[in-house]
Amino acid sequence: MNRSIPVNVVLALLPVGIALGAVAFDEPFFVTLATRMAILALAATGLNLALGLGGLVSFGHAAFFGIGGYAAGILATHALYMQPILTWPVEIGGTDSMPAIWLVAVVVAGLVALGTGAISLRTSGVYFIMITLAFAQMIYYFAISWPAYGGEDGLSVPTRAVFPGVNTATPMGFFAVCYGALLVGVTIFAILRASRFGAALQAARQNETRLAAVGIAPFRIKLVAFVLSAMLTAVAGALFADLNRFASPSMMSWQMSGELIVLIILGGTGRLFGPVAGAVLFVLIEHLLGGATERWQLFLGLILLGVVLFARGGMVGLLAGKPRHG
Amino acid sequence: MSSALLIEQLLNGLQFGVMLFLMAAGLTLIFGVMGLINLAHGSFYMIGAFACAAVAAWTGSFWLGLVASLAAAAAAGAIVEILVVRRLYERDHLDQVLATFALILIFSEGTRWLFGSFPLYLDIPPVLSGAIPLPGGAQYPLYRLAIIAAGILVAIGLYLLISWTRIGMRIRAGESDREMIGALGVDIGSLYTLVFALGAALAGLAGAMVGALQSVQVGMGEPVLILAFVVIVIGGIGSIKGALVGAVLVGLVDTLGRLLLPKLFAIAMGPSEGATVGAAVASMLIYIVMALILALRPQGLFPANT
Amino acid sequence: MADPILAIRNLNKSFGALKATDDVSLDLRHGEIHALIGPNGAGKTTLIHQISGSLKPDAGRIEFMGADVTGLSLSQRARSGLGRSFQISSLALEFSALRNVMLAVQSYQGSSFRFFKPVMRDASLIDPAMAVLERVGIADRAHVAASELSHGERRKLEIAIALAMKSRAFLFDEPMAGMGPEGSKQLTTFLDELRGEAPILLVEHDMDAVFALADRISVLVYGRVIASGTVDEIRSDPEVRRAYLGEHAE
Numbered sequence: 001m002n003r004s005i006p007v008n009v010v011l012a013l014l015p016v017g018i019a020l021g022a023v024a025f026d027e028p029f030f031v032t033l034a035t036r037m038a039i040l041a042l043a044a045t046g047l048n049l050a051l052g053l054g055g056l057v058s059f060g061h062a063a064f065f066g067i068g069g070y071a072a073g074i075l076a077t078h079a080l081y082m083q084p085i086l087t088w089p090v091e092i093g094g095t096d097s098m099p100a101i102w103l104v105a106v107v108v109a110g111l112v113a114l115g116t117g118a119i120s121l122r123t124s125g126v127y128f129i130m131i132t133l134a135f136a137q138m139i140y141y142f143a144i145s146w147p148a149y150g151g152e153d154g155l156s157v158p159t160r161a162v163f164p165g166v167n168t169a170t171p172m173g174f175f176a177v178c179y180g181a182l183l184v185g186v187t188i189f190a191i192l193r194a195s196r197f198g199a200a201l202q203a204a205r206q207n208e209t210r211l212a213a214v215g216i217a218p219f220r221i222k223l224v225a226f227v228l229s230a231m232l233t234a235v236a237g238a239l240f241a242d243l244n245r246f247a248s249p250s251m252m253s254w255q256m257s258g259e260l261i262v263l264i265i266l267g268g269t270g271r272l273f274g275p276v277a278g279a280v281l282f283v284l285i286e287h288l289l290g291g292a293t294e295r296w297q298l299f300l301g302l303i304l305l306g307v308v309l310f311a312r313g314g315m316v317g318l319l320a321g322k323p324r325h326g
Numbered sequence: 327m328s329s330a331l332l333i334e335q336l337l338n339g340l341q342f343g344v345m346l347f348l349m350a351a352g353l354t355l356i357f358g359v360m361g362l363i364n365l366a367h368g369s370f371y372m373i374g375a376f377a378c379a380a381v382a383a384w385t386g387s388f389w390l391g392l393v394a395s396l397a398a399a400a401a402a403g404a405i406v407e408i409l410v411v412r413r414l415y416e417r418d419h420l421d422q423v424l425a426t427f428a429l430i431l432i433f434s435e436g437t438r439w440l441f442g443s444f445p446l447y448l449d450i451p452p453v454l455s456g457a458i459p460l461p462g463g464a465q466y467p468l469y470r471l472a473i474i475a476a477g478i479l480v481a482i483g484l485y486l487l488i489s490w491t492r493i494g495m496r497i498r499a500g501e502s503d504r505e506m507i508g509a510l511g512v513d514i515g516s517l518y519t520l521v522f523a524l525g526a527a528l529a530g531l532a533g534a535m536v537g538a539l540q541s542v543q544v545g546m547g548e549p550v551l552i553l554a555f556v557v558i559v560i561g562g563i564g565s566i567k568g569a570l571v572g573a574v575l576v577g578l579v580d581t582l583g584r585l586l587l588p589k590l591f592a593i594a595m596g597p598s599e600g601a602t603v604g605a606a607v608a609s610m611l612i613y614i615v616m617a618l619i620l621a622l623r624p625q626g627l628f629p630a631n632t
Numbered sequence: 633m634a635d636p637i638l639a640i641r642n643l644n645k646s647f648g649a650l651k652a653t654d655d656v657s658l659d660l661r662h663g664e665i666h667a668l669i670g671p672n673g674a675g676k677t678t679l680i681h682q683i684s685g686s687l688k689p690d691a692g693r694i695e696f697m698g699a700d701v702t703g704l705s706l707s708q709r710a711r712s713g714l715g716r717s718f719q720i721s722s723l724a725l726e727f728s729a730l731r732n733v734m735l736a737v738q739s740y741q742g743s744s745f746r747f748f749k750p751v752m753r754d755a756s757l758i759d760p761a762m763a764v765l766e767r768v769g770i771a772d773r774a775h776v777a778a779s780e781l782s783h784g785e786r787r788k789l790e791i792a793i794a795l796a797m798k799s800r801a802f803l804f805d806e807p808m809a810g811m812g813p814e815g816s817k818q819l820t821t822f823l824d825e826l827r828g829e830a831p832i833l834l835v836e837h838d839m840d841a842v843f844a845l846a847d848r849i850s851v852l853v854y855g856r857v858i859a860s861g862t863v864d865e866i867r868s869d870p871e872v873r874r875a876y877l878g879e880h881a882e
């Protein structure tokens with residue numbers, strides 16, 4: 001019996017349902033919640049490429065999330081004040097166009113991931129976890145100590161970036177863009193997972209020696225996965241800064257890295273809609289528990305501990321049964 | 327720049343390194359013996375600092391506070407090991423990361439619940455509150471020298487414990503062959519609890535000692551934890567010697583980098599811009615050093631068990 | 633006579649004070665099965681690891697098809713046509729038998745950096761993989777996860793993977809281990825036919841299989857080759873009888 005298709009459909013539609021319900025009941029705040037779910041789900045889908053498929057436990061993905069956020073903030077600021085970012089060798093100005101911002105976010109995050117990944121992936125296991133954490137902390141401290149773009153105070157995003165054909169200033173318009181980006185992200189994940197590259201990547205997680213013994217070098221496969229993963233997460237970061245109209249160093253903090261992993265685990269690792277389920281659940285816990293008690297993180301900790309110790313398939317695992325392996 | 331300033335900063339770097347060593351020694355011991363990555367190690371640092379501050383405020387004695395910090399951190403370590411961590415030894419690293427991340431949330435929020443959101447302050451004990459003269463005319467706080475001395479004593483103590491005692495022999499055996507030590511009839515469960523509590527106590531000691539230099543607050547442990555990770559990645563996971571060398575290296579590089587780099591960049595780029603860039607690069611310096619060492623030696627400077 | 637396809641020259645490897653490989657030289661020629669035997673702890677697997685590229689020798693040289701491969705990694709040597717099976721089955725356990733073989737087909741066909749076409753709808757991967765599974769006799773188990781396969785089926789899958797890579801030479805590390813008498817017999821017949829396709833360096837404890845299959849035998853004791861020759865030469869070599877066969881006589 002395979003329940004994963006209906007479960008996936010329900011999960012995919014859940015943020016839409018919440019957003020539409022919010023409009024119907026005139027509770028615009030819930031549109032924001034649904035947008036937050038979609039963005040966090042996209043960020044975690046990016047991480048899921050590395051973590052779920054490749055078994056690369058990156059504890060530093062907040063760095064890429066933050067790079068996306070700062071790309072949005074910096075470009076929008078320069079666009080507003082009409083100051084070029086670079087004057088040499090070519091003049092590059094700011095922009096408030098989302099596709100342009102995403103492109104910059106993807107390129108910068110990809111390059112940073114290429115550099116840090118090339119070093120981190122020389123190691124594995126615990127080393128990899130600690131080194132990705134350390135590199136993210138490095139970028140966090142850099143953001144804090146670089147005063148030009150707000151330093152510790154963060155950088156406000158003066159105007160929300162625009163997307164051709166959509167009014168992103170309205171909550172529903174912006175939600176539609178974020179949700180669309182999530183669907184594209186999930187589709188990319190699904191295509192990659194089914195491809196030759198995905199087969200090699202999943203084999204790298206299961207048995208690296210076997211992969212090498214058939215003649216495929218695991219290092220390059222994992223490095224490409226790490227870079228792609230960082231790129232998706234960076235787009236989510238750009239949207240997150242647009243949502244909050246603020247790029248904050250806390251987007252790059254170790255807590256954020258931890259939360260992205262938590263999202264995946266709450267949903268179920270390697271699952272197509274695991275990050276979506278996780279993000280929905282996480283934002284709901286945050287909202288409901290956060291409304292009920294100031295100490296909601298204490299309960300989040302207890303829930304997480306319970307999931308890790310007793311429910312290892314995550315939420316989708318509970319709903320849809322064990323994953324299939326073709 | 328005067329030589330007094332340089333000596334002062336060297337000592338500061340050494341003191342920072344010693345403090346990192348106390349954190350890293352526990353982490354690396356726990357990884358070496360049990361194969362566990364423990365993110366909640368920073369929580370023991372925080373618990374030590376809070377226990378010391380609270381007991382010192384209540385009794386008026388820093389020394390009782392210090393004893394309390396060791397006891398509280400060791401007890402918290404033992405309880406965590408028995409209730410949670412021992413279920414994680416056979417799990418993969420991802421589960422260990424998540425469960426210990428959950429423990430951070432629980433400990434941080436729990437501490438905030440008990441003590442509130444305002445930082446506590448801990449006074450330096452009167453005996454150590456003076457300063458001693460440095461060559462060149464400057465003064466250096468006696469308390470920081472005491473931290474350095476305490477760290478060196480702990481390092482010697484750990485060396486003696488591991489090399490010369492029966493428990494140390496079991497720890498070494500546990501590192502090389504977990505099954506063998508079980509087969510020898512050693513109660514492996516209580517050995518693990520003991521090692522975990524010892525590591526926690528060292529972190530608690532570090533937190534208590536540093537608590538008198540900075541404010542005692544929730545979240546103080548994690549930045550130190552991440553630096554301790556850098557230390558053991560540089561030193562080689564599982565190696566106490568690597569932890570010591572890595573800790574002193576990180577302490578000195580960080581402190582001297584923050585002192586020297588802004589000046590160096592100021593020479594190259596002009597005073598204001600140079601100072602800014604220099605400070606930003608200095609904040610990244612230890613991670614750059616880590617990256618360089620890893621590029622050359624992926625297993626760290628002193629790979630423990632290959 | 634043609635040059636050997638695989639030539640190992642003066643290989644040395646130590647772990648601390650232990651000399652695991654002590655100045656070993658070996659040849660594998662076209663069309664032959666060269667058996668490598670020796671008591672437990674003689675360093676056979678260590679030697680296979682060095683030949684396949686998962687372990688770096690301290691000194692010495694390995695030539696494959698006329699090229700020096702000593703500096704190449706495991707995956708590079710596999711791509712150049714050196715296929716191996718593992719003493720303890722090493723498979724992608726969550727994948728089905730078919731997908732394990734498809735991985736090898738994919739590697740043989742070239743790049744794994746193809747991001748779009750789903751592998752499970754790619755006949756150019758599935759068909760050759762099924763054909764190989766058919767050949768080793770586990771086609772009916774193609775869609776079963778490797779973790780669910782029996783011990784014997786896993787050993788066959790290992791060989792299927794090496795076949796799917798269209799290897800030019802095989803390194804098989806105890807393929808008969810734990811197969812049972814019936815399975816060993818089947819596999820013996822299979823390997824016998826295989827030698828025409830590509831030569832085999834065979835590490836094996838099953839002496840019946842070794843004497844039935846081997847064109848030549850080398851005997852490894854304490855990391856050293858103490859004798860090398862035809863089956864009859866090895867059977868009658870006094871040093872071999874003393875050092876090795878004598879201990880194992882029933």
